Amino acid sequence: FVVLATSPLSFAMAAPDLSFADFGFHGNFINGKEVPAADGATMTTTSPATGGVCGSAAASQPVDVDAAVGAATAAQPGWWARPAMEREAVLLRCADALERNVGALARVLMWDSGSVKGKAMMEVMYSASLFRTAAGEARRMYGDTFPNDKPHRISMVIREPIGVVLIVTPFNAPMVLCVKSAAFALAAGNSVVAKASPDTPLVSVVLARVLYEAGVPPGVFNVVNGTTEAIAEYITAHKGIQGIGFTGSTAVGAMVGATAARTMKRVHLELGGKNPLLVMDDVGHTGANITVDKAVQQALMGSFYHSGQICMASSRIIVHRAVADEFLKKLAERADKLKVTNDLLDDSVAYGPIANTRAFEKVHTHVEAARAAGAQILCGGTGAGLLYRPTVVLLGDREQGVLWREETFGPVTVALVVDSLDEAIEAANDTDYGLSAAVLTNDVKSAFRCVREIKAGSVHVGMHSFQSDAMAPVGGVKMSGVGKTGGKYCMEHFTELKWAAIEIGEAPVPPAFANL
Numbered sequence: 001f002v003v004l005a006t007s008p009l010s011f012a013m014a015a016p017d018l019s020f021a022d023f024g025f026h027g028n029f030i031n032g033k034e035v036p037a038a039d040g041a042t043m044t045t046t047s048p049a050t051g052g053v054c055g056s057a058a059a060s061q062p063v064d065v066d067a068a069v070g071a072a073t074a075a076q077p078g079w080w081a082r083p084a085m086e087r088e089a090v091l092l093r094c095a096d097a098l099e100r101n102v103g104a105l106a107r108v109l110m111w112d113s114g115s116v117k118g119k120a121m122m123e124v125m126y127s128a129s130l131f132r133t134a135a136g137e138a139r140r141m142y143g144d145t146f147p148n149d150k151p152h153r154i155s156m157v158i159r160e161p162i163g164v165v166l167i168v169t170p171f172n173a174p175m176v177l178c179v180k181s182a183a184f185a186l187a188a189g190n191s192v193v194a195k196a197s198p199d200t201p202l203v204s205v206v207l208a209r210v211l212y213e214a215g216v217p218p219g220v221f222n223v224v225n226g227t228t229e230a231i232a233e234y235i236t237a238h239k240g241i242q243g244i245g246f247t248g249s250t251a252v253g254a255m256v257g258a259t260a261a262r263t264m265k266r267v268h269l270e271l272g273g274k275n276p277l278l279v280m281d282d283v284g285h286t287g288a289n290i291t292v293d294k295a296v297q298q299a300l301m302g303s304f305y306h307s308g309q310i311c312m313a314s315s316r317i318i319v320h321r322a323v324a325d326e327f328l329k330k331l332a333e334r335a336d337k338l339k340v341t342n343d344l345l346d347d348s349v350a351y352g353p354i355a356n357t358r359a360f361e362k363v364h365t366h367v368e369a370a371r372a373a374g375a376q377i378l379c380g381g382t383g384a385g386l387l388y389r390p391t392v393v394l395l396g397d398r399e400q401g402v403l404w405r406e407e408t409f410g411p412v413t414v415a416l417v418v419d420s421l422d423e424a425i426e427a428a429n430d431t432d433y434g435l436s437a438a439v440l441t442n443d444v445k446s447a448f449r450c451v452r453e454i455k456a457g458s459v460h461v462g463m464h465s466f467q468s469d470a471m472a473p474v475g476g477v478k479m480s481g482v483g484k485t486g487g488k489y490c491m492e493h494f495t496e497l498k499w500a501a502i503e504i505g506e507a508p509v510p511p512a513f514a515n516l
Helices: 062-081 084-100 102-113 117-140 176-187 202-214 228-237 250-261 292-308 321-337 357-372 421-428 444-453 487-493
Strands: 028-030 033-035 042-046 053-058 144-146 153-161 164-168 191-195 221-223 243-247 266-270 276-279 316-320 376-379 391-394 412-418 436-440 458-461 495-503
Touching (some): 028 062, 028 202, 053 102, 053 202, 062 153, 062 164, 062 221, 062 228, 084 102, 084 117, 102 117, 102 202, 117 176, 117 487, 164 228, 176 202, 176 243, 176 487, 191 228, 202 221, 243 250, 250 266, 276 292, 292 321, 292 412, 292 436, 316 321, 316 421, 321 376, 321 391, 321 412, 357 391, 357 412, 412 421, 421 444, 436 444, 487 495
Parallel strands (some): 164 191, 164 243, 191 221, 276 436, 316 412, 391 412
Antiparallel strands (some): 028 033, 028 221, 042 053, 144 153, 153 495, 376 391
C-alpha cells in the first residue's frame, strides 16, 4: 500500500491529526489518476462547522463524464475476466486500507460533511465492513441449471455483471453511501463511476485514491464531480451507463428513475423516509427489559444522530397514552441537555451543524409551520448559524403543519399520542414513505404484529429505526425507493441472468425443414 503524499491527508500510523485543514484541490479520478476538468473549472467546498474553505474540486461538464464512462467501459471486461478469488482479494485489501487509514479518511469526512468524530470514524469502519462482505460475494455469483422439456438439451443459467454502474451519493454520509453500492458492484465484476453531492465532493476522490492504491485497477472505480445543473441529467441518461445506484431525496430519485427509464437502465433507489418509532404501554411495567428510560435513550439516538440527517432517522414517535407523559417529559428534558456545537473533535458533542443554509431553513420552516398550527414545541425549535437545537414537537393531530407528512431531514422529531396498538400501527402506516420502522415493546405478540403489519423495508424491535448491517437487505417500499443494498441482495441488482442452452443430441426437425 502506497502512502498518499498530500500533506493534510498523510496517513501516518500514529494518532491521527483530525484538526481542520484546507485539503487543497482534488480533481476527478479517472483511469487511475486525478485530473482537472477539461476546461479547468473548479468549485469550492466549505466546511459546515467552520465556514472556512476545506478544498476545491473539479467542476465537470459532459465531456468529463464521457471520459469517466469511457474509462469504466474500457476497464470493465478485464476486471470481470479476473477470477473471483482475485476480485475478492482486491476488495479485502480495500477493507484493510480503509481500516489502516481511518483517521485520515475520517478527517476529510468531518470537515467536508460536518460529521462529529465518532460518526466519521464509524462511517469509515462500516465502509470497510461493506468491502469485506462484498469480497465474499464475489465467490457466490451462483448460476443454476434446470430440467428441459427436450431430452437432448442441457440448460444452465449464468450470472454476469451488468457493465458500468453509476453511483450517486448524498451529502450526509458520502463515503458509506457510496461504498454500500460500489463494493458489491465491483464484486460482481462491474466498473463504477461515482458522482458525489456538490456539498461533499472531496470524500469520493480521496476514497478513489485509497482504493486504487489498494489494487483496484485503473478505470474500474472513477469519480466525476460537478454541479447538479451541469452534469446530473447528462450522466443519468448516458448510454454508456447500464445501471444506477442512487441515494437521496424522493423527489430527485423520481427524476433519476424517469431519466434512466428512457435508456432502460437498471435502477436502485434508496430514498427518503418518515420513520415511525412506536413506544408501547408495557415499557412502563415493573421489571420490564425495555423501560421508559431505555425507550427515551433509543428515541434520542434515533432522532438526533448526525443532526437527524439520516434517511432512517426516527422522525415520528408514536407513544401509548399510558406512558406518554413520563416518556415525553424525559425525552424533552434529555434532548435539551444534548451538547450541540461546531467542535467536531469533542466526544461529548451529540452532533454538529446541518449541511447548509438551505437545509437549515427547511428545518426551521417545518417547525414554525407546526407551531403556527397549534402544535406544542416541547424543546428546541431554535438555532443559530447551522446549529439547530434538538427539537421535539407534540401534535394534537397529524395535520398540524407538515412535520407528520414531509421529510424534514434535521434534528426534529414529532410525537403523537395513541390509545392502542391498533391505532399505533395505523398511524405508523399513515405516510407515503416506507423505509424503516421501530417498536419498543416487551410483548412478543405486539412485536410480531408490528413486524407483519407495518409497511416498511425494515422493522426493528427493541431499538430505534436507524440500523445498518452489511449483510442485511436495506431499502424501502412505497415512496422510499426500489431495490435493496447489502449482502447477496445487492448482487441481484448488479448482475444479469443469461440462459445458455446446449444441444447434446439430435433434435427433431419439423417436416417442412427436414428435407431441404
